[in-house]
Amino acid sequence: MTLKERVKLYTTKTAIKGALKVLPKISDEKWLSIIKGRVYRLKKREERDFLENLLVNLKGAASRVSPQVREKVVMNLINNAMIQGQPKRLAFTRKYGISPPNLLVISPTMRCNLKCYGCYAWQYSRKDDLPYDVCNRVIDEANDIGIYFFVITGGEPFCWGNFYDFLERHNDSFFQVYTNGQLIDDRVAKRLAELGNAVPCISVEGFEKETDERRGKGAWARIMKSMDALNDNGVLFGFSVTAPETIMN
Secondary structure: OOOOHHHHHHHHHHHHHHHOOOOOOOOOHHHHHHHHHHHOOOOHHHHHHHHHHHHHHHHHOOOOOOOOHHHHHHHHHHHHHHHHHHHHHHHHHHHHOOOOOOOEEEOOOOOOEEEEEEOOOHHOOOOOOOHHHHHHHHHHHHHHHOOEEEEEEOHHHOOOOOOHHHHHHHHOOEEEEEOOOOOOHHHHHHHHHHHHHEEEEEEEOHHHHHHHHOEEEEEEEEHHHHHHHHHEEEEEEEEEEEHHHHHHH
């Protein structure tokens, strides 16, 4: 990395840290003006439009979450993944002639606490988990080439005994976690609020009838409680929907 690139990254990081302190108060236009120069380079117009909408929505959501979540969204997802990681990815491309991905998907465990129709994950055991040192090495090596955004799938990630230690160890990365939501209670939500670098994405099949038909009676009610706990503790979360007719046919 050249001196000019290092100076640009430093000034961008400093500006973002300053903006973080007043994030709820600054306008969307000001927010985009701080970060768009580095984020939008090499992007097509439709990609820029998508990123702009994403960043504005993240700003609005970050204003309503816990301080740790707000910091990790801005510093890990936006600064590290979108800005600081870019020169590393470009250097990798120049050296090897191929572009590294912007994100990486990892499934540390395939075990699950549910037995949903059409899913095989519950048949796995603890011995089938990825070794913890392998999981850490994957993230470390990804960071080295500029990847800081990861998707955790399963199985059920909250069944993995190393889950919280893993998030804490890689506290400069950002994780989207696909989960059935059944193991998220107030205690778990508080822990996620403290860590700040993970966004649960809870799977549902539609509304209560469809979700309970596939995931078991009471699954929908537990998901609603999980979402309430996450919301009450200032944790960002999303949901993943599967069309019920696709599942059952």
